[in-house]
Amino acid sequence: MKCEKIEKLLSPYLEDELSQEEKKTVENHLEMCPNCSSLLSFIKEAKNSLSEFPELEVSDSLLERLHALPNKKKKFKLGLDFFLRPSFQPVFAVASIFLILLSFYFFNPDKNLINKSIDRQIHLGYSKIEKLYTKAGSYKGNLTALKDNFLDSFKQKKTNLLGGGED
Amino acid sequence: MLVNSYSKRIFNMAYQFSGSYQESEDLTQDIFLKVYNSLSKYDSEKNFSAWFLTLAKNYMIDHYRKTKWEKTKRDNFNDCFLTSQTFESPENGVLRKESKKIIWESLNHLSSDIRMAVILRDIQGKKYEEISEIMSLPLGTVKSRVNRGRLQLAKILKEKKERKYEM
Numbered sequence: 390m391k392c393e394k395i396e397k398l399l400s401p402y403l404e405d406e407l408s409q410e411e412k413k414t415v416e417n418h419l420e421m422c423p424n425c426s427s428l429l430s431f432i433k434e435a436k437n438s439l440s441e442f443p444e445l446e447v448s449d450s451l452l453e454r455l456h457a458l459p460n461k462k463k464k465f466k467l468g469l470d471f472f473l474r475p476s477f478q479p480v481f482a483v484a485s486i487f488l489i490l491l492s493f494y495f496f497n498p499d500k501n502l503i504n505k506s507i508d509r510q511i512h513l514g515y516s517k518i519e520k521l522y523t524k525a526g527s528y529k530g531n532l533t534a535l536k537d538n539f540l541d542s543f544k545q546k547k548t549n550l551l552g553g554g555e556d
Numbered sequence: 557m558l559v560n561s562y563s564k565r566i567f568n569m570a571y572q573f574s575g576s577y578q579e580s581e582d583l584t585q586d587i588f589l590k591v592y593n594s595l596s597k598y599d600s601e602k603n604f605s606a607w608f609l610t611l612a613k614n615y616m617i618d619h620y621r622k623t624k625w626e627k628t629k630r631d632n633f634n635d636c637f638l639t640s641q642t643f644e645s646p647e648n649g650v651l652r653k654e655s656k657k658i659i660w661e662s663l664n665h666l667s668s669d670i671r672m673a674v675i676l677r678d679i680q681g682k683k684y685e686e687i688s689e690i691m692s693l694p695l696g697t698v699k700s701r702v703n704r705g706r707l708q709l710a711k712i713l714k715e716k717k718e719r720k721y722e723m
Contacts, residue, residue, distance in 0.1 A: 439678035
């Protein structure tokens with residue numbers, strides 16, 4: 390077997406995870422190949438070195454920061470929760486629809502045309518109101534005339550009746 | 557409490573993975589914050605420890621991919637471990653210390669997934685089944701990653717040591 394294939398079997402060989410047949414093949418190869426044999430000893434050395442790295446203690450300042458985290462998290466959540474309350478949902482919905490409509494206006498390439506048509510509509514509306522106002526004025530005049538007419542005729546009838554009574 | 561039970565484990569995992577003391581303190585804090593925010597998603601029928609470590613592993617690998625730590629150097633081995641009282645036993649000679657230094661500094665040559673598998677297996681001494689659960693990978697894939705990692709580290713160790721003795 391070639392060295393490349395044996396290399397892959399060296400780690401499982403160390404952990405005794407090979408079948409009897411594979412184990413025999415590796416051992417036979419190691420006897421003949423000084424390169425693979427030295428690689429095996431370096432794998433052992435690497436494995437031992439790794440297992441001897443000590444565990445470090447956590448610094449007091451980090452422990453303090455970690456203990457303070459739940460409060461920090463709570464504060465943050467409160468702020469966010471306030472805006473995520475269901476009662477705000479209709480407000481956000483209306484605001485977003487308004488913004489979408491507004492964006493149609495602001496990003497429309499024919500913005501001037503829209504402005505003109507809005508101006509025209511406002512103008513038309515204004516002149517309609519003016520016409521209505523003059524109409525209302527003429528109705529008012531008519532009503533005053535009608536009222537005067539009615540009062541005159543009423544007064545006349547009253548004097549007629551009173552005059553007739555004296556006779 | 558969560559901090560007392562897991563801070564040391566997470567901090568050491570982050571330190572072994574990143575090789576930077578400062579970075580691992582920040583990572584530990586970020587991971588705890590993430591855990592507090594994700595506790596509602598935890599399925600109580602599952603193993604809490606494995607869930608916590610999976611979240612930590614995912615966070616570290618994602619963060620590593622975003623920031624590309626491999627470009628930054630790991631902390632000096634002597635500074636971080638020689639001050640630790642658990643480090644030296646009488647039988648550990650200069651050569652073993654040298655190997656450990658090389659292995660520590662070479663860990664960033666391994667890809668993030670392979671490095672994490674090697675850390676969990678050879679530094680933390682976890683069983684393959686546990687690693688498979690934490691990494692959410694099939695047993696065979698975990699074993700193959702650990703083997704590849706060990707082989708890479710052994711080759712670096714061999715090359716560096718042989719070059720040194722040739723000089």
